[in-house]
Structure formats: C-alpha cells, structure tokens
Amino acid sequence: DTGVSQNPRHKITKRGQNVTFRCDPISEHNRLYWYRQTLGQGPEFLTYFQNEAQLEKSRLLSDRFSAERPKGSFSTLEIQRTEQGDSAMYLCASSFEVLGETQYFGPGTRLLVL
Amino acid sequence: GDSVTQMEGPVTLSEEAFLTINCTYTATGYPSLFWYVQYPGEGLQLLLKATKADDKGSNKGFEATYRKETTSFHLEKGSVQVSDSAVYFCALSDRGTGNQFYFGTGTSLTVIP
Numbered sequence: 462d463t464g465v466s467q468n469p470r471h472k473i474t475k476r477g478q479n480v481t482f483r484c485d486p487i488s489e490h491n492r493l494y495w496y497r498q499t500l501g502q503g504p505e506f507l508t509y510f511q512n513e514a515q516l517e518k519s520r521l522l523s524d525r526f527s528a529e530r531p532k533g534s535f536s537t538l539e540i541q542r543t544e545q546g547d548s549a550m551y552l553c554a555s556s557f558e559v560l561g562e563t564q565y566f567g568p569g570t571r572l573l574v575l
Numbered sequence: 576g577d578s579v580t581q582m583e584g585p586v587t588l589s590e591e592a593f594l595t596i597n598c599t600y601t602a603t604g605y606p607s608l609f610w611y612v613q614y615p616g617e618g619l620q621l622l623l624k625a626t627k628a629d630d631k632g633s634n635k636g637f638e639a640t641y642r643k644e645t646t647s648f649h650l651e652k653g654s655v656q657v658s659d660s661a662v663y664f665c666a667l668s669d670r671g672t673g674n675q676f677y678f679g680t681g682t683s684l685t686v687i688p
Contacts, residue, residue, distance in 0.1 A: 494675065503579075503664050503678030504619070516673065530607055552619070554676075563609070566619040 463487060465567035467553050473573045474543055481539045483571045486555030493536050495528055495563060496552040504552050509560065510536060543574045577602045581665045581679025588655055588686050596650040598639075598665035605665040608641050608648040609676070610630075613662045621649045622650075622663070655686045 466485045474480050486493050491512050495505035507526065508518045512533040521527070525543075530536040540547055550571050554564040582597040594626045598656070600606065610622040628643035640684030648665060665679040 492674070496676075503581075503666070503680050504676070506675040506677070507672070508674060520675075542648070554619075558674075562607075562668070563621050563624060564668070564674075564676060565621070566611075568618040 463509045464476055465553055465555050465568040467551075467570050468570070469570060470568060471571050471573075473575065475575050476545060477559075478574065479539065479541045480544055481537050482553075482572075483535060483537050484553030484555075484567060485535045485574070486536075486553070487565055489557060490555035490557050490565070492556045492558055492562070494536050494554040494556070495532055496549040496554065497522070497552055498552055498569070500519075503509055507538075545574045548572055577606070577667060577669050577677045579677050579679040581663050582682055582684050583680070585683040585685060589685055589686070590657055590688050592686075593655045594650070594652040594655045594684070596657075596663055596665075598648045598650065598679060600648065600665075600667050600668055600677075602646075604669045604671035606669045608639070609666045609668065610637070610639055610648070610650050611664045611666060611678075613664065613681070615661070619664065619669050642648070646649055653685070657686045657688055660684055660686050 485541040494509040498504045510530040525541045528538045550569045552569045553567045556562040556564045585640045602660045609617045609624045612622045623634040623640035625632040631640045664675045
C-alpha cells in the first residue's frame with residue numbers, strides 16, 4: 462500500500478496527558494498537511510510542511526500543538542496537556558508541489574480525551 | 576479570507592434520482608476546486624477537481640463545473656446509486672495561501688433503494 466498512513470488509528474487518553482501522532486506520506490510527495498475534523502464539520506487546516514520546512518503554523522489551535530517533519534519524510538503532531546475539547550479526528554494529507562495539486566488523505570487518528 | 580459554503584444536509588434520495596449539491600466559494604486568488612467523498616468508516620477520497628474557470632471535473636458519473644462568474648462548483652449526478660451514500664465535501668486550494676485546503680462542512684447523502 463503506497464497511500465498515506467497514520468498511526469495510531471485510535472487514541473484514548475486522560476485529560477492533561479501528552480499525545481503524539483505519526484503520519485507517513487506518499488514517498489515522492491514533498492508537502493505534508495495536518496487537519497483536524499470534528500463531528501459534522503469539514504477538515505480544518507492546522508499546519509503544513511514543504512520538505513522539512515514548516516511554512517505555515519499560525520493556524521495551530523494553541524501553543525499546546527506542535528508538529529515536526531525532521532527529515533522531510535514522516536511527520537509527527539504532538540498535543541501537550543490534552544483537554545476534552547481536543548477530541549477529534551486528526552487527518553494528514555500529502556501532495557506534490559504543482560499547480561492545482563491534489564492532496565491525498567490518510568485514514569486519520571481519532572483522539573478521545575477523557 | 577478564503578472560504579467554502581456548502582449546501583447543508585442530510586440529503587435523502589431514491590435510487591436513480593438526480594443529485595445536486597451546491598457549493599460556492601470565496602477566494603482572494605485563483606483557486607483550484609475539489610470535491611472529496613468520505614464513505615462510511617473510510618478516509619477522504621478525491622472525487623473530482625477543476626483548476627481554472629469553465630473547467631469541468633468528472634468521475635464515476637459525477638460532474639462539477641468551475642463557474643467564476645457565480646463563484647460556484649456545484650456537484651451533479653444524473654442517476655444516483657445506493658453505493659453513492661457518503662458524505663461529500665467541497666474544497667478549495669489557493670496557491671496564495673500555500674495550497675492549504677478550505678473545506679465546506681460536508682453534505683451527507685443517503686440513497687435508498
């Protein structure tokens with residue numbers, strides 16, 4: 462399978478704990494995006510990388526959220542001191558930088574904060 | 576800023592009925608427009624796209640035309656099937672904002688036999 466993969470698929474945690482999600486993009490794609498999707502809503506952009514550079518992070522929801530892509534391949538999204546309002550589906554997508562590029566989405570990581 | 580407004584659902588149709596899901600957009604630049612579909616229990620999949628005005632995207636019997644004059648990208652299908660039951664998302668991608676996607680809220684479609 463050469464699509465975008467995300468791990469874990471499900472995560473249950475207690476309020477105040479830190480969580481980290483991983484995304485492995487399609488191998489030849491140089492752009493990687495993170496989105497959050499809550500029930501009944503469309504995906505909401507969080508941040509994106511071009512290779513290892515994080516080009517946009519102002520839309521991260523708070524300073525508790527951070528993302529890395531250290532070698533320009535896989536990426537991690539970390540949420541520190543989780544809150545119940547962080548419960549959502551976290552989606553990763555990747556693309557190749559051309560005009561009108563299509564983003565290919567992973568299956569998502571569903572987070573439940575108790 | 577950029578945004579997408581999508582027809583609210585849920586929509587319930589009988590098999591072989593005609594489908595239209597409305598989508599309008601606001602963009603500062605020259606966006607590309609997309610329809611994504613999410614089947615139950617699955618991730619988002621690209622359904623079709625259009626990259627410039629008057630382009631028509633099509634796939635699996637679905638069509639949408641990029642209308643710059645009305646800032647719209649309505650999704651249509653002439654005869655829906657039960658297997659088309661899913662949530663449909665309209666989205667735009669604007670190079671001026673790093674190609675981040677702006678999604679509509681999604682329209683849930685249920686097709687009954």
